[in-house]
Amino acid sequence: MAVIPVQLAGRSYEVLVDHGLLDDAANVGAAFLRKETVPIVADTNAKAHHGKRLEAALATAGHKATWFEVASGEASKSWQGLQELTDWLLAQGVERGDQVFALGGGVVGDLTGFACAILKRGCGFVQIPTTLLAQVDSSVGGKTAINTNAGKNLIGAFHQPALVLIDPATLDTLPDREMRAGYAEVIKYGILADREFFDWLAENGKKVVARDPGALVHAISTSVAAKARIVAEDERETSGARALLNLGHTFGHALEAETGFSDRLLHGEGVALGMVLAARYSARRGLISVEDAALVASAIEASGLPSEISQLGLYCDGSKLADHMLHDKKMDAGTLPFILLRGIGAAYLAKDVALDDVASFLDEQLQ
Numbered sequence: 001m002a003v004i005p006v007q008l009a010g011r012s013y014e015v016l017v018d019h020g021l022l023d024d025a026a027n028v029g030a031a032f033l034r035k036e037t038v039p040i041v042a043d044t045n046a047k048a049h050h051g052k053r054l055e056a057a058l059a060t061a062g063h064k065a066t067w068f069e070v071a072s073g074e075a076s077k078s079w080q081g082l083q084e085l086t087d088w089l090l091a092q093g094v095e096r097g098d099q100v101f102a103l104g105g106g107v108v109g110d111l112t113g114f115a116c117a118i119l120k121r122g123c124g125f126v127q128i129p130t131t132l133l134a135q136v137d138s139s140v141g142g143k144t145a146i147n148t149n150a151g152k153n154l155i156g157a158f159h160q161p162a163l164v165l166i167d168p169a170t171l172d173t174l175p176d177r178e179m180r181a182g183y184a185e186v187i188k189y190g191i192l193a194d195r196e197f198f199d200w201l202a203e204n205g206k207k208v209v210a211r212d213p214g215a216l217v218h219a220i221s222t223s224v225a226a227k228a229r230i231v232a233e234d235e236r237e238t239s240g241a242r243a244l245l246n247l248g249h250t251f252g253h254a255l256e257a258e259t260g261f262s263d264r265l266l267h268g269e270g271v272a273l274g275m276v277l278a279a280r281y282s283a284r285r286g287l288i289s290v291e292d293a294a295l296v297a298s299a300i301e302a303s304g305l306p307s308e309i310s311q312l313g314l315y316c317d318g319s320k321l322a323d324h325m326l327h328d329k330k331m332d333a334g335t336l337p338f339i340l341l342r343g344i345g346a347a348y349l350a351k352d353v354a355l356d357d358v359a360s361f362l363d364e365q366l367q
């Protein structure tokens with residue numbers, strides 16, 4: 001089993017990665033189970049595929065589950081979804097010292113984490129992510145949020161989980177498209193800070209997406225360790241280190257907003273396109289070679305992810321996409337910092353980017 005610590009003084013926790021870990025959840029999570037009944041928030045698919053396994057694991061230690069089901073999809077990360085969940089948690093008598101379990105993808109983790117951040121001014125939660133994207137990214141680091149009409153993740157809190165349990169075997173039932181979307185966040189770690197990992201993925205990415213157990217554990221553990229290092233350095237995204245994890249997201253969130261946060265573009269697909277755009281924009285500014293930008297695009301294409309915004313069939317211009325960016329949480333005194341590349345494995349926060357230049361770059365890309 002890989003044990004990856006997230007070192008945050010009093011809020012430190014471990015991320016455990018192992019095939020079959022779900023069946024051992026009560027054992028490894030024993031310290032976090034203080035009542036007979038365990039409140040579990042799960043999306044419909046995760047409950048259908050993994051609910052019985054988690055129930056059986058809890059039963060071995062004398063616990064039973066009580067479930068709150070969340071519909072799959074970003075629409076559940078809403079004020080209404082939050083209200084329904086917090087009402088349910090209160091009805092279950094959840095106390096500050098209790099742990100609420102979140103079983104599912106990023107939507108369930110973000111929603112449950114935010115509900116736990118504000119319930120009685122903060123109770124505990126344990127993440128059991130069952131999508132690749134949630135395993136390598138959203139379950140670690142304590143960013144919790146809901147969406148509003150103005151944009152994604154605009155209402156939220158930093159609230160760290162008490163434990164993260166990752167069982168790569170839960171990915172066996174994940175649709176291929178979701179698997180590829182999660183892979184975008186894996187390759188992100190290579191592009192932003194680890195050229196060696198990027199090159200390893202060029203060789204082994206297909207195995208990761210095909211769920212080869214060894215390749216998967218290596219990809220997940222390397223990604224989580226990278227995230228844990230950055231979060232430990234800059235938990236609340238104040239020094240700029242954590243903002244690098246947003247590589248591809250400034251473009252990606254704008255594309256998601258333009259496609260209505262719908263199934264037309266999954267978050268990971270938006271991030272994939274966003275990373276290609278960040279690389280091309282970096283090349284346009286002379287920061288990296290056109291060849292390196294093409295290498296980023298081909299690594300993304302090779303995994304079956306979209307690499308051209310024209311593939312989305314959008315009927316808008318660059319300035320419309322740039323307008324969505326004005327809601328970005330990185331916005332600072334009227335300036336939007338962008339994560340650009342000085343090389344593959346060398347991302348940095350650029351504070352001198354003019355949005356109208358980005359808009360005209362996007363116009364070219366939309367043709």
Ligand SMILES: O=C(O)C(=O)C[C@@H](O)[C@H](O)[C@H](O)COP(=O)(O)O
Pocket residue numbers: 137138140141143152153185237242243245246249329
């Ligand atoms: O954990 C972080 O920090 C990240 O930026 C990771 C992102 O991949 C993740 O999608 C995050 O939820 C987006 O953050 P946001 O601040 O842009 O909402």
